[in-house]
Amino acid sequence: MKTYSTAASLRAALSSGKRAGKTVAFVPTMGNLHDGHLRLVQRAKQHADIVVVSIFVNPLQFGANEDLSSYPRTLAADKEKLFAAGAQFLFLPHVNEIYPEGMDSHSKIAVPELSDRHCGASRPGHFTGVATIVAKLFNIVQPDTAVFGEKDFQQLSVIRKMVRDLCMPINIVGVATARSEDGLALSSRNGYLNAEQREIAPVLHRVLQETREAIACGYDSYSKLEQHAKISLNKAGLESDYFTICDASTLRPVTADTEEVVILAAAKLGSTRLIDNVTLNVNPSADWGMLATN
Numbered sequence: 675m676k677t678y679s680t681a682a683s684l685r686a687a688l689s690s691g692k693r694a695g696k697t698v699a700f701v702p703t704m705g706n707l708h709d710g711h712l713r714l715v716q717r718a719k720q721h722a723d724i725v726v727v728s729i730f731v732n733p734l735q736f737g738a739n740e741d742l743s744s745y746p747r748t749l750a751a752d753k754e755k756l757f758a759a760g761a762q763f764l765f766l767p768h769v770n771e772i773y774p775e776g777m778d779s780h781s782k783i784a785v786p787e788l789s790d791r792h793c794g795a796s797r798p799g800h801f802t803g804v805a806t807i808v809a810k811l812f813n814i815v816q817p818d819t820a821v822f823g824e825k826d827f828q829q830l831s832v833i834r835k836m837v838r839d840l841c842m843p844i845n846i847v848g849v850a851t852a853r854s855e856d857g858l859a860l861s862s863r864n865g866y867l868n869a870e871q872r873e874i875a876p877v878l879h880r881v882l883q884e885t886r887e888a889i890a891c892g893y894d895s896y897s898k899l900e901q902h903a904k905i906s907l908n909k910a911g912l913e914s915d916y917f918t919i920c921d922a923s924t925l926r927p928v929t930a931d932t933e934e935v936v937i938l939a940a941a942k943l944g945s946t947r948l949i950d951n952v953t954l955n956v957n958p959s960a961d962w963g964m965l966a967t968n
């Protein structure tokens with residue numbers, strides 16, 4: 675696996691393969707890699723001849739009081755995992771390579787409306803930071819395919835919309851959330867949890883599943899389900915940020931036309947913010963009726 679820290683050197687390294695007709699799949703990350711990330715790499719390998727992974731903790735997507743400085747940086751272990759997983763190229767830019775004139779004057783990509791709800795309401799500017807870095811990385815790597823996790827469901831929706839709106843010629847692939855045996859979604863931020871918090875954390879997924887089951891059984895008072903779920907989370911010691919039942923394609927309230935529901939949740943355990951989601955197919959034309967999809 676070869677590592678590059680400048681856009682020019684990575685592009686030059688990729689150019690001969692591209693000229694030879696090889697396809698490129700790209701997996702952007704912020705490092706501290708776990709099995710969820712490695713599944714993205716495995717999926718990327720199925721889609722292209724060359725897999726490029728980036729590790730960049732993007733300051734533009736962090737709020738002033740967030741964990742930019744404490745975000746786990748584990749480069750040596752990350753490199754070993756990527757090599758073992760079969761990634762051929764690692765892009766590891768310094769912040770000055772990405773924002774040479776600073777972040778304030780840097781051009782931004784905004785995906786309005788979709789970015790303002792749910793996580794975006796709690797983290798103002800976050801998705802503009804994500805869309806901007808992802809667009810820039812796309813321009814540097816120029817992949818055929820890019821792979822993202824469904825754990826960050828709203829992020830995936832924002833990226834799909836950006837790609838559609840701006841006619842970016844990139845196939846976006848979403849990968850199901852990798853979980854621990856107790857259901858907790860793998861996340862770099864799980865490392866912030868102490869032993870007691872780690873015991874409580876799987877409640878987030880459990881409450882999501884219970885809500886999904888209630889919907890699958892035909893319970894359609896969604897606001898009551900949301901309220902009940904928040905109470906359950908708070909009772910377990912999680913501080914609910916939002917818990918919302920939405921149309922998976924719009925991230926707006928469910929309508930009669932909704933084919934897939936997503937239940938999105940964010941909650942704090944101490945100072946650690948966890949997110950998770952589950953989906954449910956409610957397409958009445960499907961022969962098998964309602965089907966849990968994750």
Ligand SMILES: Nc1ncnc2c1ncn2[C@@H]1O[C@H](COP(=O)(O)OP(=O)(O)OP(=O)(O)O)[C@@H](O)[C@H]1O
Nearest residue numbers: 703704705710822823825826851852860861862863
């Ligand atoms: N459990 C998971 N299953 C599948 N994909 C995941 C999982 N966790 C993260 N990803 C995906 O990996 C990519 C990089 O995410 P990132 O580096 O932020 O990891 P993370 O573990 O989500 O960290 P964070 O704690 O910052 O949310 C994103 O596309 C994200 O959706």
Ligand SMILES: CC(C)(CO)[C@@H](O)C(=O)[O-]
Nearest residue numbers: 702703704732804807826
């Ligand atoms: C997509 C991403 C790498 C952009 O910084 C980040 O938001 C992440 O790791 O999910």
Ligand code: BAL
Nearest residue numbers: 704735736800826829
């Ligand atoms: N995986 C999402 C990146 C973030 O929380 O900033």
